[in-house]
Amino acid sequence: MFENTKMYGRISKKQKGAKNLEPLVDYKKIKLADERSSHVEKRLNRLGVWKFFKVLYRDSMLKIFLLNFLLLIFAVPAILVYYFKIFQETYALNLTLPTANFLGIGSNVWLNVGAYSAEQTQLITNGGIIWLSLSLLALAFVFSGGFAVIRDAFWTGKLVVLKPFWKGITASIGYTFAGTAVLSGSFLGIYFLSGIIKAAFPTWAYIVMLVVIWAVFVLLFMYIYTLFAVAVTYRQPVGDNLADAWRLMWLNFLPNLIRIIITAVPFVLYFLFASSGGILTTLLLAAALMFGMFYLVFVYMTHMMKTFALFHPVEKKK
16 A cells, blocks of 8 residues: 655656657656655555545545535535526526416417527526636636645545645646636637537537537646646646646546546536436435545546656655
8 A cells, every 4th residue: 555665766767658659749858847745755655546545535534525525615606606697597587487378367378488488598598607607717726725635645645634735726726727717718618609500500510510629628628637737746837837738648648538537427417417306416416515526636636646656756665
């Protein structure tokens, strides 16, 4: 599991980038200089994500819940926007509308009430999405603070929450705020662009273009997530962090992509089934309240720390 270690200064020749990919990306240019982990005693961690989680859960269960609660605070703006600007306003609209195009017994017919309802619902949703994209900026604190907590826990095997969380914010909030703004703005752009494309193109072309747009968004998400991990872990100039994140994204492209998908799946499932109700929605909500935000930072940051360990390896003490 975790063992006391001594840090080596360089990676071995075997651990350097794959030569067959060097024409596309020169991995020898990856710097990853000046780690932010000098304040902790590194210990060898060869555990996978699931086994690492079990160790932290066994030794620091209450701290996991504390970290998740702390991260949830920064998700509250998005939750409030969704509830009051989308759900509540749509519900209030539906209460004012008649059914079957009639206002009631003995009253006149309200023609096209369905079209009116759809139009007003769309207007409410459009406004809510704009506010939602703004509220997502608060997640910058989740990424900067949460990633820093996982960074230290990876090397020590112990979960310390408040001090690393604050240090992570002071060290990398500029990166995470800018990156979160790009992601939320991209999400907003895709939402409105998809409506324009749907109205202007046939269905088959709309589907193809939407798949391509979301594929590009996933690549952008993966790059920015990788940049967050690099910025939280290393003190480097901005240009070096941007370049290292780009090269690291392609260094282990398929594993990185799989981790991004694993990170996003629970949240996608919740939004897909949130309106249907039932036991599945209840279970997903309970899981989100207990582990959701912790899961958001834990899965990918642990994966990235294992990548960083290749460049700054530690070995078992004799």
